[in-house]
Amino acid sequence: MSMETISGLIRDIKDFPKQGIVFKDITPVLKSPEAFAEVIEIMSTRYLKAKPDYVVAVESRGFIFGSALAYRLGCGIVPVRKKGKLPYQTIEASYDLEYGTATMEIHSDALQKGDKVLLIDDLLATGGTAGAAIRLVEKLGARIIGVEFLVELAFLNGRKNIPKHPVNSIIVVD
């Protein structure tokens, strides 16, 4: 399946979740067995040799790619969630939103020093969430070997928040 076909499955939803936002609805990509398998294949191919110890996936659409990717690569999956969702002891990292801040958490025993981590989320927008997730992983002493997104909104320049790590996105929206 070509990248154009996968890209064509993503639909724009105007004014979601609020007025003025054009939301990228990826559910048609998930629904297509061929598109979903192809995305996992592309993402995993880069890590077959330098295999990560863990896939760290960001709530909640990141779980959908992270889980299949972890299964494909034969590694474990570690969730990063919004504050208050993880049941055990956590550490947290915050980032600025347009109004206010958001806080993400990871279990404090989720990773050990030296673990190799592949970080995954569905969308790279401003990079705030990914930046916070990276800080959480590194606070625990683990090492990011790559950051993967399905869609990158390049006009928001989110890569400025992920300056030190290899970033890949399958579909780039200019």
Added chain:
Amino acid sequence: MSMETISGLIRDIKDFPKQGIVFKDITPVLKSPEAFAEVIEIMSTRYLKAKPDYVVAVESRGFIFGSALAYRLGCGIVPVRKKGKLPYQTIEASYDLEYGTATMEIHSDALQKGDKVLLIDDLLATGGTAGAAIRLVEKLGARIIGVEFLVELAFLNGRKNIPKHPVNSIIVVD
């Protein structure tokens, strides 16, 4: 990996998310490559012949099993989410909580008449969420061929809300 080993990875968190609840923390199962792969293997084996068209996964821990399962079975994945999270046109189903109600949604074009569906969530408690998810799938004319859970809290008798469908859970807590 034996069922006892997988079961032993699940940890009890007292008073989460609120006083009096003992929460089953499954993150150590996800973190173990062997346990995670074994769970996906057990769940998928039942559906290798009667292959579903779609795995319908319930937000958000259901995504983690549903995605790897869909990838393993070569089918698409369709999310059921809490009200307000899905961007496109939806249909909804509500169920009673201890206080008030909760509402789940599915995209109205997510399934077609006759589609074979495997439904998945991480935990069977009272069965309210699963019951609502089944109603959503059947409202769209699709057919449930099985319902899979990692953990079943048997003392809550959640199967009473799923009377017509084959239900499997890997770990049963009495």
